Structures are given as structure tokens and as C-alpha cells.
Amino acid sequence: MIHSNPSSKIYLDIVEKLRNMIEADGLLPGDRIPSERELAERLNVGRSSVREALRALELLGLIETRRGEGTFIKDFQEHRLVELLGAFFLQNPQIQSNLLETKYLIEMDCIRTIIAYCSEADLDILLKWAAQSGFDDESFFQKIAELNRNKLLERIWRIINSYAKASYAPAQAIPLEGYINLIQALKERNENKARSIYYHSIRKLSTDT
Amino acid sequence: MIHSNPSSKIYLDIVEKLRNMIEADGLLPGDRIPSERELAERLNVGRSSVREALRALELLGLIETRRGEGTFIKDFQEHRLVELLGAFFLQNPQIQSNLLETKYLIEMDCIRTIIAYCSEADLDILLKWAAQSGFDDESFFQKIAELNRNKLLERIWRIINSYAKASYAPAQAIPLEGYINLIQALKERNENKARSIYYHSIRKLSTDT
DNA sequence: CGCAAAAAGTGGTCTGACCACGATGCCTTT
DNA sequence: AAAGGCATCGTGGTCAGACCACTTTTTGCG
Numbered sequence A, B: 001m002i003h004s005n006p007s008s009k010i011y012l013d014i015v016e017k018l019r020n021m022i023e024a025d026g027l028l029p030g031d032r033i034p035s036e037r038e039l040a041e042r043l044n045v046g047r048s049s050v051r052e053a054l055r056a057l058e059l060l061g062l063i064e065t066r067r068g069e070g071t072f073i074k075d076f077q078e079h080r081l082v083e084l085l086g087a088f089f090l091q092n093p094q095i096q097s098n099l100l101e102t103k104y105l106i107e108m109d110c111i112r113t114i115i116a117y118c119s120e121a122d123l124d125i126l127l128k129w130a131a132q133s134g135f136d137d138e139s140f141f142q143k144i145a146e147l148n149r150n151k152l153l154e155r156i157w158r159i160i161n162s163y164a165k166a167s168y169a170p171a172q173a174i175p176l177e178g179y180i181n182l183i184q185a186l187k188e189r190n191e192n193k194a195r196s197i198y199y200h201s202i203r204k205l206s207t208d209t
Numbered sequence C: 001c002g003c004a005a006a007a008a009g010t011g012g013t014c015t016g017a018c019c020a021c022g023a024t025g026c027c028t029t030t
Numbered sequence D: 001a002a003a004g005g006c007a008t009c010g011t012g013g014t015c016a017g018a019c020c021a022c023t024t025t026t027t028g029c030g
Helices: A010-025 A036-043 A047-060 A081-088 A093-117 A120-132 A137-147 A151-167 A176-187 A191-202 B010-025 B036-043 B047-060 B081-089 B099-117 B120-132 B137-147 B151-167 B176-187 B191-202
Strands: A063-066 A070-073 B063-066 B070-073
Touching (some): A047 A063, A093 A176, A093 B151, B047 B063, B099 B191, B120 B137
Antiparallel strands (some): A063 A070
């Protein structure tokens, strides 16, 4: 149960301890974490090791540092580094195909949970939003992910969407009608219809899955 | 177009330059990159800044360092972003409650892709494995996740499973028959049947989703 | 020629020193 | 007393140098 594997690297320990600290203190996005020097002292490590951990977390987009002010917990939703990562493994076509397929699977999962649990009122709001505004595919499915009451699924979608966005060109033209029809199917709680619309009208795939 | 923003942080510049270097030199997973000291000299920066960049990339799983040997490019398949983000936001209690539901959704997604793409031979192997050996629910669905050819989905399942395992008591007694029936449904490429077996016989849920 | 010891190279860590920047508070000026 | 300006302090950003632990390479002895 005790950490500090003798062979492990200090900065990884610090990442772990920061995670526990954030959890224990109930820190939220925007909150400040102790200064580098204070962390070094409290954890009995060098400041450079603390910095290695913080820089890694910063690159991940989990924290944000402001010179002269301090280090703050960031809202997880906006990691920009995904573009960077995308650039790093853009070369791997295997992952690419998995990315889109997984994104579609998750989106269908969101649709399923919406059909099972979403209130009629929320669907009406969504319908109104879709009917009136110019919107793109991403913002539509962001709404879908949010409407699904499963926060974990929503977060998974966000991450995968960020990756996909970084790796693929934005979607083609948007046939507004397809999205409206999809919402209609949601309101009818008709999963098969929703699935068909999603795969054929929106994603333009011949096969399902 | 040229980088080296005066205001940006050195370690970010280094990350960018490393990326360019890897691309320009056509370095592949397993290849070695220059030593920290050499990078520091070539880029005219301090070694600690180089280390901050390397540690960040290491935490991302893009590189691997071996003491005494050097730093190597890692197979991008193994990037750890998902794990890390998972470790950070799965602590949210709200999300905890979504764990099981999401696990089930992902498992059904695996089942769908298996139905769509898995070879008969692989299913026979799975059937044989299930028929002869004592196995538990976790190892069965691990096979399912592996059989699904989507590596990203498999990875997501592993993460969620490990967290679910930590949060919930292990599954109840295992009705071997259900799993066999499920495999049978897979072989018949009958999604509805598989789904029904999964939710009712295996997960014992009244409702779907 | 073979093998063990020495040397060189590499990542891991710590310390101390500056710099640049933001926030704070004291002090002068009005 | 209030308003503005300046010194100070705390913060992250960076660098240099020093060890340590470990691996690889070279050296040199038998």
C-alpha cells in the first residue's frame, strides 16, 4: 500500500501525491495549489523534481501556471495539448481508424441513454436549439453528450472528440434535416430509428457499428 | 509560422522541437533520441528545461527513459493520456456512480464490433476457452475486449474495468450457461439476442442501456 | 584472445542562484 | 483622509554545477 517504490521516479510520486492532495482537499478547477517551493519542502524533494511533475501535468492540461501568481487547477475540458498529441501520433493509421469508430460508438451510447432516461422537456429544448440556430456537427453532439446524464460517458466523448478533431478535417456539410430527424426519433424513444438515422444520414456509413 | 514565441515557455519550445526532430529524422518507436545533455547544448537551453520537456512527454507515454541507456521513442499505441485523465477525474463521486453503467455500455459496444467483424475461428477459440475452463466474469469480458479489433475501445474498457473493480464488490456467482449463450449469439451475429442475454442473463438488469 | 577493471556516458536528483512578473503594503503627495 | 507611486515579497522560469546510480564501452592485464 505504501508508495515510494525505490525504483520509481520522484516526479511520478509527486504526480500521484498531487492527485491525492487534490482529492483530499477537494480542490476544484480554479483553485490554487501550493507553490513549487512549498511543495518541495513539504514532500522533501528538490524543487526541480516538483517542477518536472508540474510541467508534465501542465502539458496534459490539468493545471495552469501563471508567473508571479501561482499554479492553478484547470478545467479538464479544455486541454489544448490534444492537438499536440494528435500531431505526435497522426502517423498511426491504426489509431486513427479506432478513433472515429470509437467516437461513433460512444455517440450511439449517448443516444441510447438519452432514449432511456432523458426528459421530454430537455428534448424539446434541444429540438428548439437545433431548429433555430446554425450549428455544426461537433456542437450538436456535444449537446447530445451533455444531455446524456452519464457524466463519465460525456467526458469520454469529450476526450475522444478532441483527439478526433485534431486528427481529422472538420465534418462535411451538415444536412440539418438529419439532426432534426434524430431528435424526433429520440422523442419517440425509438432506438432502431435513431440508430439508422445516425449511421446512414449523419455518419454516412453503409454498415452499422 | 516560426516558433520560439518570446513569451512561451522553453520546455514547450523543446517539446515542439523534439516533435520536429522526430519527424524530420524519421525516428520510429524504439529509436533513441539524443541525450539530455546533448539536447541542452544543441538547443542552447539548460538541461533542466530539457528534462521538463522530456518528463512531460514521458508522462504522456510518448517516450521512455532508461537510466544509463538513454531516452527512446515509445510505441504510440501505449500513450497514457486516457489513463492519466481517468485517474484524475474518476475521483469525482458523481462520476463513480456512472462507472458501472459505462462499463456495461462499453462491453456492449465490444459485443457489437465483434458481431460485425470478428472471425468465426476466433469465436470458436473463445467458445472452447469458455467451455473448458473455470473463469470469472472479468476475464471473460477481458477476452471480449481483446477480441474486439478496436484497440482504443479495448483500452477504455481496461481502464473502466480497473476502476470499477476497485469500487465495487466482485461479481456474484457465474452462471456459465449465460456466457456460452452469449458466444452462441455472437456466432449467429444476432445482436438483439446477444444484447438480451447480456443485460438479462449476465448483468441481471431489468432495463436495457 | 578473453575477461575483468576502469572510464565514459546517461538519466535522476538536489542545491543555489538569478530573472521576470504579479500582488501587497507602506509611504509620499495631494 | 484619500489617491497614487514605489519598494518588497512571493511566485514561476531558467540556468549551472554537483553528485549518485546505472549501463555501455573501452582499456589493459593475464
